[in-house]
Amino acid sequence: MSTRSERGEKKPPQALEAEAAVLGAILIDQEALPRVMQFLKPDHFYSLAHRRVYEAMLNLFEAKKPYDIITVADELRRMKELDSIGGQPFLSALQDTVLTSANCEEHAQLVLEKALQRQLIQTATEIVQDAYNEEFSAEELLEKAESKIFQLRQAGERRGFTLVRERLLQEMDRIEQARTRKQHITGVETGFLELDDLTSGFQPGDFIIIAGRPGMGKTAFALNIAVNTTTRVKKPVPVAIFSLEMSTDSLIQRLICAEARVTINQLRRGMLNNPEYARIAAAVGRLSEAKLYIDDSAALNALEIRARARRLKGDHPDLGLIIIDYLQLMEPHSGGRREYSRQQEITEISRALKAMAKELNIPVIALSQLSRAPDRREDKKPLLSDLRESGALEQDADVVIFLYRDAEYNKKNWDALSEEQKKDTDLIIAKHRNGPTRSIKLVYLYQFMRFENIESRYNYSTLPEDNEAESES
Template sequence: MEATARKLDTAAFNRLPPHNVELERQLLGAILMNNETFYRVSDFLEASHFFFEAHRRIFEKTSQLVRAGKNASPITLKTFFAADEQIADLSVTQYLLRMAADATTIINAEDHGRTIFDLALRRSLIRIGEDMVNIAFDSPIEAPPKVQIEDAERRLYELAETGRYEGGFQAFSDALATAIDMAAAAYQRSGGLSGLATGLDDMDRLMGGLQRSDLVILAGRPAMGKTALATNIAYNVARNYRPGASPDGSPHAEDGGIVGFFSLEMSAEQLATRIIAEQAGVSSSLIRRGSIDAEQFDRIAAVAQEIQSLPLYIDQTGGISIGQLAARARRLKRQRGLDLLIVDYLQLLQGSGKRGENRVQEITEITTGLKALAKELDLPILALSQLSRQVESREDKRPQLSDLRESGSIEQDADVVMFVYREEYYLKSRKPKEGSEEFFKWQAEMETVAGVAEVIVGKQRHGPTGTVPLQFDAEVTRFSNLAREYHLPDRE
């Protein structure tokens, strides 16, 4: 049975790949007759897109001559080939002269180029398919099925992204119209922002929202509320989602967005419980223990009804690699759409090698991969990160960039680095003896910092740094706008 399948597949792959040698000859001949024709296809067409090997070499040498400002003709081209070389049983000179003589002026040279380009894409698809079949038959130890699927998805996505011939110069009026459309979209979007609104006004003012293709690191010590802030942002973005369509018909978020949440530490149920607790104003510990009254249950039911249709997707698989994460993110974007990706947290991701061999190098691979994925999918990635214990040894425990664990690559690859800090957490542990002078001083300080958190923007590649105060309700782990005047950050 397997032998029969292999035989059938081999027979299918022995078919000649899609091509059109005559079309290639016509386009090359037209370019040799009028070098200006080259510029009508040079934006998207490359030598590798030609099927006939001799045509690849002719196009490559022609493009080198034209770009150097020299004339590309049969006479100038023949010097780049051996004197005794033949193409299709003709000498190089004869082949080039016949190609130019047979060519007619191609008015639609761009259409010819696009056809050659599309045929090259089809051949690439066939190569990917052949590799999938061959690897699946060979069953190599280093390429189990999961790895092969991820590699095939990556190659197909790259082909889809590079397989375009749009681009080139555009009139300023077109660029102006696009800029006005972007401004109008920002005006209609929550908060009038260029990026995704987090729902936290002061933070949005500082950052302009979460910007597309940005890698945003959210770091903090345990119990500071990193996951709570991430779930708050995820909920706000998903709640504001308003679908629309681009002029080309592709799906487009007019406001808010579709959120993918990689929860590597908490289960999907725990994450859902947190979101319900945040929005219903009921402690998640009470929900887990069932210690709620009828009024609280009604609130929970109402919130659950409201948020069940949110475009928020959770992947709770622990210990996945950066390659697996990228493959799943691509799949989600392709199948359902994706506007914001959250990773909780990056130290729980694995690189492509064995875990623990070189952790710094592994973190470098992970952060570089996340940044590349943000650019590839054209969306912001919010990745949570742990901080090293050296924070605890300082008197002022506000985090700094140097506190990031394996910080070199994290700080370098991130477009934005934010820290969550709650003075209340540390001050509470230093409670002096009641009735003492120190106690009254401590009590006054506690009243000042109670329920207040700070988001410290330590790095922002395209904007200012500074500190944003937020309200934090520890009982329901909810961040919200602080009901007092915020202080504006100092611009660098």
């Protein structure tokens, strides 16, 4: 509870009796500590003496030693804290606080709640101080405030074991629905049918890496997926794109070029004949129906992206896919501290994006650069070891996809290449946590920055309007 001091000042929220009860329960029951240490940390205790006692207990647990009055006192003596807490009589008083450990977890939860209230007061104070800083815009201040509150919410989350039988019935219902529909695509469709066949669609909670060397068409491929997913598949869903490299206007121009099959040069210069202009008008009409959201803010960190994604999903609960272009341009939440290597920063970002996918229960695609290692090999097709700057990307990702176009390594002989060679693309599924891995062939219409399925029977990315417009040209 929150009380007032002798000076009339309001004391921070606290539950000293609950703190003592938790420590007393641990002293009389060796099984109590493992139950509460999953969520209760030393800094959750308001009393410094209680905090030190809990730290001593955790030290003993880690050393696989018993924790009773004698051993805890000895550990506090080693920590040079025994006298500061009041000596062994203080520990005896804690043990006498409770007769049983039955309510230990409930008391620990009360301690945690009071700690979160204190942290909320501290966070609110920081938000007020930030608001007086005129260097930041109101929007930036809101983002900072939301990130801080979100961190606090995470700290208060308790997730433990789930009894399997409670989920089995849910899974059986899902299997029965899939069997009734007789459709093998259970996740978010990409519009690239062989990829969808292999993955059954990108699954909720999946973290997907799409990687390649510069010039392979990563952004084009991601945009093609976004358009297919929002407009062409059997079950369209809204898609959010965080573009840390390109502006929204640039992405929209690319979307129009790919959809209308005109070059970016034609679009920007207005060098369009009547059929081309008709294709653009038709493309704009189709794209205007897409529930596609773009945020082109630069230098976002994972927490900011997570906060914005949560807000968008709150406004649009059917949000089905998030795309980030690209991972190496994200800022670490640690703020780029000097003691952090770039590998540690990428690891932090990777873990945060995987956590976001899991929390929002939607697939998250992150585009990623590859190291220069493929350029130095005779066989230039990428390997998992080529993922740039962190092995965490390979570890955290549920699916890793490499884009590889051999023509990109033959620019000097470009004119000698056939059109088929220029367009030939390997989509290499190098990791698939819950399924097979293999390569898929795609066609890259490089003039229009558009990928298509290689077999015409799969080519539902070609719409009737396209064929009509082409027949006129």
